[in-house]
Amino acid sequence: MTARSNSMPARKLPLLTPETEAFWTGGKNGELLIQRCGTCGLYQHPPLPICSACRTETVASAAVSGKGKVKTFTINHQPWMPGLDEPFVFAAVELDEQAELYIFSNILAAPEAVTSGMRVKVSFEHLDDVWLPMFTPDGEAGDEA
C-alpha cells in the first residue's frame, strides 16, 4: 500500500518552521511528535509558540502512540493533476491521546475498506527532509463507531 502512495505525483511538501519542524521530521526516528504543554498537559495541533489553553511557553514536542481512529474521511475521485492515483483516502484522524486532537492524513488502504471509526496507526513517508505521517489500518485493534 505504501508503494501505491509512492506512485502518486510528487507531493507538495510543507515548509518547515520552528514550530512545525518536529511534527514533520519526527518520523526520522519513527516517532509521531505532537506538541504538548508542560504546564497544563494539553496536546495541541497545529503547533504554536504558546499553549492555547494556559498561554504559557512551556510547549514541547512529545512522542505519542501514533494510534487513533478515523474521525471522518473522504475518497477523492477527482484527477486534480496528471498522474494522481485516484481514488485515494483523505481523512481526519483523532489521536488516542486526547479527544478532538486531529491530524489530517491519507489512509493507505483500499478506499472501500475505510470507515468512520476505523482504528489506524501511523507510518511515515520520507520525502526530502520531511517524514509525512501516514496512517494504515490497525489490524490489532477493534473498530469503534
Added chain:
Amino acid sequence: MKREDYPEKQVCITGIGQTKAGRPSDRSALQLTLEACLQAIDDAGISVDDVDGLICHPGKTPEGGGISPVGTVETMMALGIRPVWTNPSSHEGPGHMAAIFQGIMAIATGLCKHVLCFRSVAQATARMTSRSSTLLTGNRERVDPGNNAFTVPYHAYSPVNLWALYAQAYFDKYGVGEEELGWVAVNGRRHAMHNPNAIYRKPITIDDYLDARMISTPLRLYDCDSHIDGSTAILLSAKDLAKDLKNPPINIEAMGMSMGAFGEGLHSGDFTMTPAEVCGDMLWNRTDWTPKDVDCAQIYDGFSIHVWLWLEAVRLCGRGEAAGFIAGGERTAITGELPLNTSGGQLSAGRFHGYGHTHEACAQLWGRGGERQVAGAKTCMAVNGGYGYGAMLLNCD
C-alpha cells in the same frame, strides 16, 4: 451601547449591481467591476462623485487564479472619483462580508457617507490559462503553515476535500445521506432558472444529481459551486441620506461575524459545526427579532454542505435538522415556509463569492425577483463564508 446606536443601525443598503456570470466572460475583470459599480450607483440614484468610500473583498491579490484580480485603486481611477476612505479586506476576516462590515463601520464612525463595496472574480478566465490555477497548492515551492500546509501534502488540493469531511461526519452523526444532500443543489437550480445572471439555469432532478460524477465522497459535481467571471457591487449609505434616494432603504437589523482557521489546519468539535456558530450567536444577541421573523434566506453554498452547517449556525434550523428541512424541496421553495437561495446560490448562479447572496437578499426585499420573487418578503438573512463567517439580517418595510 443601546441597540439604536449600533453601527449597522446607522447604515442602509441603497443600491445593488451585478454582471452576468461568464464562463469565461468576453469582458475584462475591470470592465465587469465597473459595470457592477455603475449599476449600483445608478440604482441608488446618487451621483458617481458622491461615492466617498470604496472597498473590495479581499483586496487585489497577486496570488493569481483570478480570485481577486481588481483592486480599489484602478476602480477609483476609472470611476474618476476621489474617495476619502478605503481599507483592506482580508481572507482572514469574517468571510466575504468583511468588506461590507468595514464599510458599515466607516459610515457609522462618520468617515464617509456612501461606500461602494465590490467583489470581482475572474476564475473562469484564469482556468483557461491553467487548470491548476485555482487549486490550493499556491505558487511557492512549499506550502506554508498559513496556507493549507497540513492538508495539501496529502493531495487535498481543493477545499472540496476538506468540506467532504464535514459532509461525511454529518451523515455519520445524523443518519442522513446523499439523497438529502442532493436537495440543496436541486433546490438552487430550480430557482436559478429564473435568474438571468445565473450560469446554470437548466433544472436538475435528484437522479441527475446522483448520476453526476463523484468529486470527493460524498460530494459530487453538483455539490460544488462553479468558478466564473463576474462582479457584484453593494452600495451602503448613511441612514439619514438613504431615505431620500431612489429605493426604499434596506435596514441592517443585525450583523454577526466570526473568524476561522481551517486553512491553518485548526479543527475542533466533531466536524458537524464550524465557528459560524459564534457569528450566529452575535447576530441574534444584537436584535429582539427571532429566526421566525425571517422570510427568506440566502445561505452561502460554496459547497452544498455549507448550507446545512450555516442554517444550523444561524438557528434557522435546529441541530441536525437542516438536512430534513431541505429534503423534498417544499419547505425551501419560493412558496415554501423559508425560500432558500432564491437566485440559485453559488451552486447554480456561479461563484460570485458571497456577494451574490447579499445581492439577491436586496433584490428580494425590493420585489425584483420576477418569477423567483418571494411574495411579501420583508426580512432576509444573508450569510457568507466557509473559512471566515459573516451574516446580516436585512429588512425593508
